[in-house]
Amino acid sequence: MIGQSLHDLWFGFGVAFQGSNLLWSFFGVLVGNLIGVLPGMGALQAISILLPLTYAMHPVPAILMLAGIFYGSQYGGAIGAILMNMPSHPPHAVTCLDGYPMTKQGKGGVALGVTMIASFFAASVGIIVMIFASPLLVQIAFKFGPTEIFSIMLLGLLAGSTMSRGSPLKGVAMTIFGLLCGVVGTDVNSGSFRFAFGLPELSDGLELVAISMGLFGVADFLLNVNRMKAIGDTGTLKLSDMRPSKEELKRAFPAMIRGTIVGTVFGAMPGTGPTITTFIAYALERKVSKTPDKFGTGMIEGVAGPEASAHSKTQVDFIPTMSLGIPGDAVMALILGALLIQGIQPGPQLITEHPDIFWGLIASFWIGNVILVILNVPMIGVWVKLLKVPYKYLFPAAMFFIATGVYSTQNSLFQIWEVLVFGIVGAVLMTLEFSVAPILLGFVLGPMVEENFRRALLLSRGDMSVFVTRPISGTFIGLCALLLAGVGYSAWRGRAGRKAMIELPKAPDGAPPAEAISLGGK
Amino acid sequence: MQQPLASRFKKDYYGGALLVVIGLAAVYAGVGYRVGELAHMGPGFFPVALGGLLALTGLLIAISARGDKPSSGEEAASHGHPGGMPDLRGGICIILGILAFLLFGEYGGLLPATFAIVFISALGDRDNTLTEAVLLSLAMSFIAVVVFWWALKLQLPLFQWGG
Numbered sequence: 001m002i003g004q005s006l007h008d009l010w011f012g013f014g015v016a017f018q019g020s021n022l023l024w025s026f027f028g029v030l031v032g033n034l035i036g037v038l039p040g041m042g043a044l045q046a047i048s049i050l051l052p053l054t055y056a057m058h059p060v061p062a063i064l065m066l067a068g069i070f071y072g073s074q075y076g077g078a079i080g081a082i083l084m085n086m087p088s089h090p091p092h093a094v095t096c097l098d099g100y101p102m103t104k105q106g107k108g109g110v111a112l113g114v115t116m117i118a119s120f121f122a123a124s125v126g127i128i129v130m131i132f133a134s135p136l137l138v139q140i141a142f143k144f145g146p147t148e149i150f151s152i153m154l155l156g157l158l159a160g161s162t163m164s165r166g167s168p169l170k171g172v173a174m175t176i177f178g179l180l181c182g183v184v185g186t187d188v189n190s191g192s193f194r195f196a197f198g199l200p201e202l203s204d205g206l207e208l209v210a211i212s213m214g215l216f217g218v219a220d221f222l223l224n225v226n227r228m229k230a231i232g233d234t235g236t237l238k239l240s241d242m243r244p245s246k247e248e249l250k251r252a253f254p255a256m257i258r259g260t261i262v263g264t265v266f267g268a269m270p271g272t273g274p275t276i277t278t279f280i281a282y283a284l285e286r287k288v289s290k291t292p293d294k295f296g297t298g299m300i301e302g303v304a305g306p307e308a309s310a311h312s313k314t315q316v317d318f319i320p321t322m323s324l325g326i327p328g329d330a331v332m333a334l335i336l337g338a339l340l341i342q343g344i345q346p347g348p349q350l351i352t353e354h355p356d357i358f359w360g361l362i363a364s365f366w367i368g369n370v371i372l373v374i375l376n377v378p379m380i381g382v383w384v385k386l387l388k389v390p391y392k393y394l395f396p397a398a399m400f401f402i403a404t405g406v407y408s409t410q411n412s413l414f415q416i417w418e419v420l421v422f423g424i425v426g427a428v429l430m431t432l433e434f435s436v437a438p439i440l441l442g443f444v445l446g447p448m449v450e451e452n453f454r455r456a457l458l459l460s461r462g463d464m465s466v467f468v469t470r471p472i473s474g475t476f477i478g479l480c481a482l483l484l485a486g487v488g489y490s491a492w493r494g495r496a497g498r499k500a501m502i503e504l505p506k507a508p509d510g511a512p513p514a515e516a517i518s519l520g521g522k
Numbered sequence: 523m524q525q526p527l528a529s530r531f532k533k534d535y536y537g538g539a540l541l542v543v544i545g546l547a548a549v550y551a552g553v554g555y556r557v558g559e560l561a562h563m564g565p566g567f568f569p570v571a572l573g574g575l576l577a578l579t580g581l582l583i584a585i586s587a588r589g590d591k592p593s594s595g596e597e598a599a600s601h602g603h604p605g606g607m608p609d610l611r612g613g614i615c616i617i618l619g620i621l622a623f624l625l626f627g628e629y630g631g632l633l634p635a636t637f638a639i640v641f642i643s644a645l646g647d648r649d650n651t652l653t654e655a656v657l658l659s660l661a662m663s664f665i666a667v668v669v670f671w672w673a674l675k676l677q678l679p680l681f682q683w684g685g
Contacts, residue, residue, distance in 0.1 A: 187565035225612030432537035462561030
């Protein structure tokens with residue numbers, strides 16, 4: 001079977017190296033990197049803005065480009081976190097803790113260099129895991145009926161909502177709200193309109209791009225306007241500044257390996273966002289370190305470990321997304337949505353029915369990561385300059401991109417109304433301290449959850465016990481119960497437990513406003 | 523950054539209440555869609571179930587807001603959100619900008635719509651002067667023409683009169 005995988009991978013490289021595919025991958029990495037560097041803009045915004053572009057494209061380059069945007073923006077986020085103390089993507093909040101102090105000591109270049117090495121190493125490991133684990137998972141996945149799919153989706157939703165930042169209860173509430181948003185439109189089984197408010201435009205349901213632009217773009221601008229000013233001054237950065245010394249490498253390397261392992265383990269679990277992964281990696285580094293009290297003052301391990309974990313997690317996260325059709329977080333949900341728009345149903349059949357997409361994607365991951373390294377070595381000076389673009393120019397320009405981008409999804413102005421509504425809804429919810437990312441997770445999974453739930457109960461003639469009595473499904477339900485019990489217990493233990501948790505994520509001085517996008521644990 | 527405890531409790535009350543209202547509305551609407559039974563669910567079953575769950579979690583959020591007084595201050599701090607109300611002028615300008623895009627998109631075409639959304643939202647930032655806003659809008663209009671109209675062939679005409 002491994003031989004088969006390697007053979008398929010070879011085929012994948014062939015696909016990814018095709019001129020136009022390679023070009024789109026490069027374009028995705030470049031644009032993702034560009035957007036990721038900007039404060040307040042993460043992978044979610046980057047993918048949302050460019051998603052409409054993919055409609056006219058062939059599925060293979062489309063998905064390669066989106067994946068490129070994804071890890072490009074992830075790396076871009078690290079640049080902002082290290083140089084400006086501004087995590088544009090919550091997982092990078094941890095990178096700020098030691099990355100920014102390093103910048104203050106004039107070692108920002110080294111931190112970036114280590115980040116680059118760590119992310120490349122971790123991504124490579126993640127890709128290898130993906131190559132061998134995916135076919136295995138698929139074999140199991142073929143045993144899945146609607147009952148099992150419903151149960152594992154339930155687990156994914158629960159994990160995604162309870163493990164994100166902030167109150168687990170609020171995360172669950174937002175997931176349910178997202179599921180409700182997914183109900184809007186025509187019911188597939190009976191054909192009746194639901195929650196359409198008499199608007200024929202809503203019969204196809206809400207538009208994914210419009211929701212994500214509203215929740216993550218407009219809502220964010222509404223809250224941050226006139227509050228984010230100049231982004232600051234970091235001076236200049238030269239290529240030679242990025243090379244870590246031998247001693248620094250020696251310290252960073254074990255941290256990198258530990259971070260990669262943490263990321264890989266958590267990547268296999270659906271619903272655990274990268275934020276929690278990076279926090280765990282950081283906590284681990286502090287635990288194994290001989291000088292734990294020095295963390296937060298510019299320890300290179302504190303940068304290498306979390307960044308490695310985020311990147312390996314990212315790669316491994318694609319496994320459940322592609323082979324089970326269950327996204328681990330909001331970004332994966334968007335990619336899943338992009339696949340669905342292309343008429344491709346992710347799931348166990350994906351690998352056999354669309355080998356070009358699956359293996360091309362894996363190969364492009366690796367190529368994309370190489371591009372990322374090549375791109376960032378000369379471009380680092382440009383990114384630093386870009387960080388100086390003031391917010392007052394940035395957000396009006398972004399408003400235009402949002403409006404035209406959403407318009408192009410269906411060539412209708414109606415979707416822009418949705419952006420407006422969800423922008424205001426998102427701003428209200430964030431003011432009430434809800435994190436809005438679970439909404440997207442619920443929205444994408446909503447129709448699938450409903451369909452499988454109804455089908456399972458149709459098959460069992462209305463007997464709810466099937467979810468527990470079938471072994472695979474029962475296991476997932478058991479895990480759900482464990483998760484709920486664990487969350488409930490820690491909430492009940494109250495202050496003592498929570499204090500220990502909070503100690504880590506507490507934001508460094510001048511709490512980064514970009515976190516307000518509150519991508520939850522995503 | 524750290525908000526007074528009282529305001530946070532209120533937030534959770536409002537948040538919980540909001541969810542209860544949304545949930546109950548969903549239940550009410552769902553009942554109208556024919557609920558059916560477990561073996562043969564109607565289109566209303568799922569919305570009713572979700573609405574009920576949402577109302578329940580809303581209730582729990584409101585209750586627990588009172589429950590764990592001591593911890594909430596810290597949680598607010600970890601959210602990293604500028605506290606208080608968002609900036610009124612900026613918010614209104616952003617919303618007006620979108621509305622202007624909708625209006626001009628319908629009755630004017632891509633170019634006026636682009637200019638309007640960038641110009642109006644740029645005015646929302648208190649640091650932008652009129653000239654800066656105009657220049658930024660012109661720059662974005664240029665991008666709109668070259669990238670979206672010419673290169674990407676956006677289906678919105680550059681100019682159109684009266685929809």
